[in-house]
Amino acid sequence: MDINDITIREARQEDLDHIAGIYNSLWCNWIRASGALDDWALCGRLNAAMQLQRSPITLVAERNGGVVATCLVGIFDHGAPRTNPEWQPAYETLLAQATERAKTADDDLEGSLFGDSREKATADRFAASGNEYAQGQINLIVMRPEWQGLGLGRRLLDEARARMRDEGCSRFFLMSDNHSDYQFYDHIGMKRIAEDHSQDTGDGFIVYIYGGEC
Ligand SMILES: CC(C)(COP(=O)(O)OP(=O)(O)OC[C@H]1O[C@@H](n2cnc3c(N)ncnc32)[C@H](O)[C@@H]1OP(=O)(O)O)[C@@H](O)C(=O)NCCC(=O)NCCS
Known part of the structure; x- marks a missing residue:
């Protein structure tokens, strides 16, 4: 596998299920393991659409017609996130489905459906506080x-940085957590600027905010 064979382009509507599939393979597998395949599909699609609708810059990495990676980038205008109107309708439809499903869901499923949305609310509060890094955000x-560790993450971030510069950003931030590959951001020289323990429900969950230069 060679990342030189990969094309980076804007996400299209038909990419939603591919992005959802990547998301699900990393973070919602426990739902599939429980046999609730409809819930598993909804979790991935909702979270993918939620990230897409708050990302004016939507990069996907494609190889042989298949999406192998994505990097979704938000832009803040005077401390408020800009939305992506192209993805708003899909998000609203999925949000309505998930809200209905959540009425009878247990806490674990509710957390998988809406945990990332809560993290975005934390990001928005951080941006509204006027922090100097809150110009752009790597949303996802x-x-x-099978593509990890081959330089694709670095390539996507370089492209994201260039696109943020085009939008007038000089700094950006992102949120990760100690259940994800947060050490990657330390390794590529980003600065940990804040951490949030408020979502620790006894499992030691910590959210980290990293800042970087465009
Ligand atoms: C984290 C992720 C985006 C990194 O992308 P990647 O393509 O695997 O990383 P790259 O191959 O571009 O690595 C670039 C450098 O970072 C290092 N690196 C990669 N993943 C790392 C990790 N988890 N911890 C520490 N260093 C890491 C590489 O060794 C490489 O170092 P080098 O350039 O000095 O040789 C990718 O592995 C991934 O999708 N992980 C699962 C999802 C996730 O956790 N996303 C991010 C958190 S929200």
């Missing part, structure tokens, strides 16, 4: 496991 960077 994920790839199929």
